[in-house]
Amino acid sequence: MMDFGFKISPSSAINLDNADLSLYDELCKAEPDICKCMACGSCSAACPANRFSGMSVRKLIIDLQRGKKKEAVKMLSDCMLCGKCTMVCPRGINTRHLILSICKLYKED
Numbered sequence: 001m002m003d004f005g006f007k008i009s010p011s012s013a014i015n016l017d018n019a020d021l022s023l024y025d026e027l028c029k030a031e032p033d034i035c036k037c038m039a040c041g042s043c044s045a046a047c048p049a050n051r052f053s054g055m056s057v058r059k060l061i062i063d064l065q066r067g068k069k070k071e072a073v074k075m076l077s078d079c080m081l082c083g084k085c086t087m088v089c090p091r092g093i094n095t096r097h098l099i100l101s102i103c104k105l106y107k108e109d
């Protein structure tokens with residue numbers, strides 16, 4: 001193949017038909033409020049760990065909805081469980097409790 005001096009990034013498209021969402025379905029049963037998330041990002045903006053580690057409840061939820069379990073579990077270790085994200089969520093989601101449930105469910109798997 002001819003060398004043009006650059007490469008095309010691999011596609012990041014996700015085929016949701018093939019994604020394993022069994023754990024996410026279990027999480028929805030344990031934490032039905034997760035469905036209220038509108039991905040506004042207020043939780044990420046308030047998170048003290050965000051600027052150092054990229055911790056983001058918004059991204060965490062999106063990763064779980066897409067079956068990207070490995071990325072989500074990796075992010076969990078950056079959370080300090082301070083609860084600031086819970087205080088600012090406009091949908092009233094107890095994100096701190098949600099994070100604890102995710103830890104329990106996904107780290108056991």
Ligand code: SF4
Nearest residue numbers: 037038040041043089
């Ligand atoms: S603040 Fe609440 S609604 Fe907004 S992205 Fe975070 S969890 Fe979702």
Ligand code: SF4
Nearest residue numbers: 047079080082083085
């Ligand atoms: S509980 Fe975790 S995710 Fe929420 S603001 Fe604190 S460090 Fe960030």
